Amino acid sequence: MPLTNRRLFTNEFNQLLLSEPDSPPIVVIPVRAFALSEPERLIALVDTQGHERAFIADLADLAADDAALIRHTLTERELVPEILRIDKVLSFSTPSQWRVTTNRGASELTLKSEDDIRRFHDGLLITDTHGLPYRIPTLSTLDRHSRRLLARFL
Amino acid sequence: MPHPISPPVLAEISLDLTTELAFCRHRLVLTAQHLRLESSESSPTVLAEWPLAAGDTLIFSDHAGVGTLALVDAHQRKAHWRFTMKHRAQAEKLIERFAARATPSPAATPAPVAPVEHWLDDSPDTASTLTLLRLWRFARPYRNRLLLGFFLTLAATAATLVPPYLTMPLMDDVLIPFQNGQDIDPWIVGKYLGGLLAAALVAWGLGWARTYVLARVSERIGVDIRTTTYNHLLGLSLDYFGSKRTGDLMARIGAETDRINLFLSLHLLDFATDVLMIVMTAIILFSINPWLALVTLIPLPIIAWMIHLVRDRLRTGFERADRVWAQVTNILSDTIPGIRVVKAFSQEAREAERFTAANRQSLHINDRVNRVWSLFGPTVTALTEFGLLIVWAFGIWQVSQGSITVGVLTAFLAYISRFYSRMDSMSRIVAVTQKTAAGTKRIFDILDHEAGVPDPLQPESPANRPAALRLEQVDFRHGNRHILNNITLSIPQGAMIGLVGHSGSGKTTLVNLIARFYDVSAGKILFDGTDIRQFRVADYRQQIGLVLQEPFLFFGTIAENIAYGKPEATREEIIRAARAAHAHEFILRLPQGYDSLVGERGQALSGGERQRISIARALLIDPKILILDEATASVDTETEQEIQQALDYLVQGRTTIAIAHRLSTLRQADLLVVLDQGQIVETGEHHELLARQGHYYRLYQAQIKLNEAGSQAPAPEEPTHAAD
Numbered sequence: 058m059p060l061t062n063r064r065l066f067t068n069e070f071n072q073l074l075l076s077e078p079d080s081p082p083i084v085v086i087p088v089r090a091f092a093l094s095e096p097e098r099l100i101a102l103v104d105t106q107g108h109e110r111a112f113i114a115d116l117a118d119l120a121a122d123d124a125a126l127i128r129h130t131l132t133e134r135e136l137v138p139e140i141l142r143i144d145k146v147l148s149f150s151t152p153s154q155w156r157v158t159t160n161r162g163a164s165e166l167t168l169k170s171e172d173d174i175r176r177f178h179d180g181l182l183i184t185d186t187h188g189l190p191y192r193i194p195t196l197s198t199l200d201r202h203s204r205r206l207l208a209r210f211l
Numbered sequence: 212m213p214h215p216i217s218p219p220v221l222a223e224i225s226l227d228l229t230t231e232l233a234f235c236r237h238r239l240v241l242t243a244q245h246l247r248l249e250s251s252e253s254s255p256t257v258l259a260e261w262p263l264a265a266g267d268t269l270i271f272s273d274h275a276g277v278g279t280l281a282l283v284d285a286h287q288r289k290a291h292w293r294f295t296m297k298h299r300a301q302a303e304k305l306i307e308r309f310a311a312r313a314t315p316s317p318a319a320t321p322a323p324v325a326p327v328e329h330w331l332d333d334s335p336d337t338a339s340t341l342t343l344l345r346l347w348r349f350a351r352p353y354r355n356r357l358l359l360g361f362f363l364t365l366a367a368t369a370a371t372l373v374p375p376y377l378t379m380p381l382m383d384d385v386l387i388p389f390q391n392g393q394d395i396d397p398w399i400v401g402k403y404l405g406g407l408l409a410a411a412l413v414a415w416g417l418g419w420a421r422t423y424v425l426a427r428v429s430e431r432i433g434v435d436i437r438t439t440t441y442n443h444l445l446g447l448s449l450d451y452f453g454s455k456r457t458g459d460l461m462a463r464i465g466a467e468t469d470r471i472n473l474f475l476s477l478h479l480l481d482f483a484t485d486v487l488m489i490v491m492t493a494i495i496l497f498s499i500n501p502w503l504a505l506v507t508l509i510p511l512p513i514i515a516w517m518i519h520l521v522r523d524r525l526r527t528g529f530e531r532a533d534r535v536w537a538q539v540t541n542i543l544s545d546t547i548p549g550i551r552v553v554k555a556f557s558q559e560a561r562e563a564e565r566f567t568a569a570n571r572q573s574l575h576i577n578d579r580v581n582r583v584w585s586l587f588g589p590t591v592t593a594l595t596e597f598g599l600l601i602v603w604a605f606g607i608w609q610v611s612q613g614s615i616t617v618g619v620l621t622a623f624l625a626y627i628s629r630f631y632s633r634m635d636s637m638s639r640i641v642a643v644t645q646k647t648a649a650g651t652k653r654i655f656d657i658l659d660h661e662a663g664v665p666d667p668l669q670p671e672s673p674a675n676r677p678a679a680l681r682l683e684q685v686d687f688r689h690g691n692r693h694i695l696n697n698i699t700l701s702i703p704q705g706a707m708i709g710l711v712g713h714s715g716s717g718k719t720t721l722v723n724l725i726a727r728f729y730d731v732s733a734g735k736i737l738f739d740g741t742d743i744r745q746f747r748v749a750d751y752r753q754q755i756g757l758v759l760q761e762p763f764l765f766f767g768t769i770a771e772n773i774a775y776g777k778p779e780a781t782r783e784e785i786i787r788a789a790r791a792a793h794a795h796e797f798i799l800r801l802p803q804g805y806d807s808l809v810g811e812r813g814q815a816l817s818g819g820e821r822q823r824i825s826i827a828r829a830l831l832i833d834p835k836i837l838i839l840d841e842a843t844a845s846v847d848t849e850t851e852q853e854i855q856q857a858l859d860y861l862v863q864g865r866t867t868i869a870i871a872h873r874l875s876t877l878r879q880a881d882l883l884v885v886l887d888q889g890q891i892v893e894t895g896e897h898h899e900l901l902a903r904q905g906h907y908y909r910l911y912q913a914q915i916k917l918n919e920a921g922s923q924a925p926a927p928e929e930p931t932h933a934a935d
Contacts, residue, residue, distance in 0.1 A: 091770065091782060092803040099782055101799050109796055114783070175808065188802065 065123045073130045087127045140193045143203035218242040222308040224301040228293040269309045342651045349435050353428045360425040367417035368487045373410035375625035383618030426476045433472030449728045458544035459537050467650035474647040482640040485633045506605045510598040528580035530649045535573040595631035670747040676739040677704040678835035678866040684734035694720045696889045707867040709877035712886035718870045722838045756834030760841035762825035766810035776832040792827035792857040819850030826857045839869040
């Protein structure tokens, strides 16, 4: 279901709407099918009931303003902070509290178990107790101190 | 032949049971006119004879390992004979020849297509130390490095033997003359002390090199054993996994290989060093003074004899301890996956008791082993002390006689105190060797087991051929149980067959045969006219998609699980398969979409969701043959409808064999096959079978009643954690 003639716009509630040829426009939410491995491609637009209304193979194929709208909605909706530095780890046994510096500012996260650290490609995804994912794009970008702390959990 | 006018024998069978089921040694011989029972000696006596009439038939039946042949005509049973099932092949041949007795030419027996599989006995004998020699197969690739390690060991050991030798001149040329009033020559002392230092340094360097080289090799051998065993295990038939417990197999591949590894890198190395040391020490001692050497070495054979004495008791003891240990881990692997059942029936206390009992058993056996073992060590130590005592006594006497110097005695004492301290640790090798031999045997038990379904020598390719299946007189036996009997069935390409029947009627066995998880006992299965045993198993299975009652998800992302049968699939293909399987939308609701983790330790998915992922998995490989084994049995009716839509799409254009308890799910089937006790009792389509008012009709009626009773309380679909 590509977009074809349908159009995207936002309303006063800052919701993303998709125009339908024969019916009033519907509120849609963009969802990345491969949230980690393919963030720029394969994005589904689902309605509030969770049904798929459109599927975008690649954001690059869209009209520039449509793509911008989707990107904007995605960044507003999704928070995946990137960890730049692990400042302090309070205990090496889980649950463990970490003080981290991210690209969105300093934060504190609680790691419930080592299983919540997930490797993908050469990076890591760390999910805290409350389900908020933190990302480390590549291990080599971390400084020595952070890597040494991290090594205790891998 | 003792009978002058005996007609030619067509077939015969050894009867090892009488009709009253006592053991005996008889023989039933078939000729064109008679069945003759004779004793089985070289010159047999005829015990009874039955003339054969035109309407006679032979009927074979079996129950619990005992076979019966009955000779019947239209009115009565004329005779019957019993035998144990090991003679079943003879019985079948006899029946075949009996049926063909009117025509004189012998019936042509079809040649077997694949080599007959043979199973090795699981425990042919207790683990002999010789089993360890079989490890050479894994050591071979590393023989050069092993040789290097051996020479390093030799050199390192020799270096450690230098210091005691130097004590001799130190004593005789320096200390004793000093006591007698001479001055100490610093030059000589420096020379000897320098020698001691150099020997220590050389021994240190060589010791390090030796341990490093050999530890590296043994680590690699350990990895090779582990991967070879695991790869072999994956190739074994489902039968093997059915008969072994997961905990036991895991222990074999994990703990046993580790034990072998430790043995090779540590114990065997130490032992080799010790043996070398003893041999070299003995040579040095004899070269210094043969008589004193002889006395010094007297305790050695005694210790060797003791080791030999204890070895057998320890070996069986350790084997038992191992088995009990496997029981302990088995309880864990039993209980932890079934924890919901344990808790639901509040049997925690019972399980705890079971675990405690196994541990008590383990304790008991280990106590017995330790009783022998604990005596062993101190005895060796005591013998060491006695040995020293003898050397002291004999040495002092020799010194007093003036036959040896004090320096020689000191050197001897220095040598043998090393020597005996090594005896102590050497005695440990017995236990370790036995344990490792036991472990090696358990590893080779797996490796000796041949793959259940062999590949042909000149395989044909099943690709690009129409998926028309034909079963011809298929029989399947498991042990002496007859599971399938004379199944003949044609499934044209693209048709859908529904298999119906009570549980235990052989439905799952039939699809297992079609998927070639087992081979048929008799008859054949043809794929586009070619026996499926003529294909390579992997090639053939690529044509088959399987959707099981309990979908299994591996730990990994959803995308990886869908692409399990086709790892190279693109993301677009994965999404297409998931859409067709009605899985796409629920996957989008997961936090990371197709990148979300599932399986043990992953996202909790409901039974219906997992089933749809497994349908997507089957869809993605685009199989020609599709097997649905109770694909909708574990979900509620509402989810079933959703899955059914996915399945309807899946079966299009594929040859499908579906098993279903709910007959309604087979409404699309072109042909329904009703199985009962391993035989096809009815075939036809739904309405036709209903009109016939036979087996199918009764099953259908029973289900309608059940649905009416059950429709008041629809079961909600409960998310279950995918703890498979």
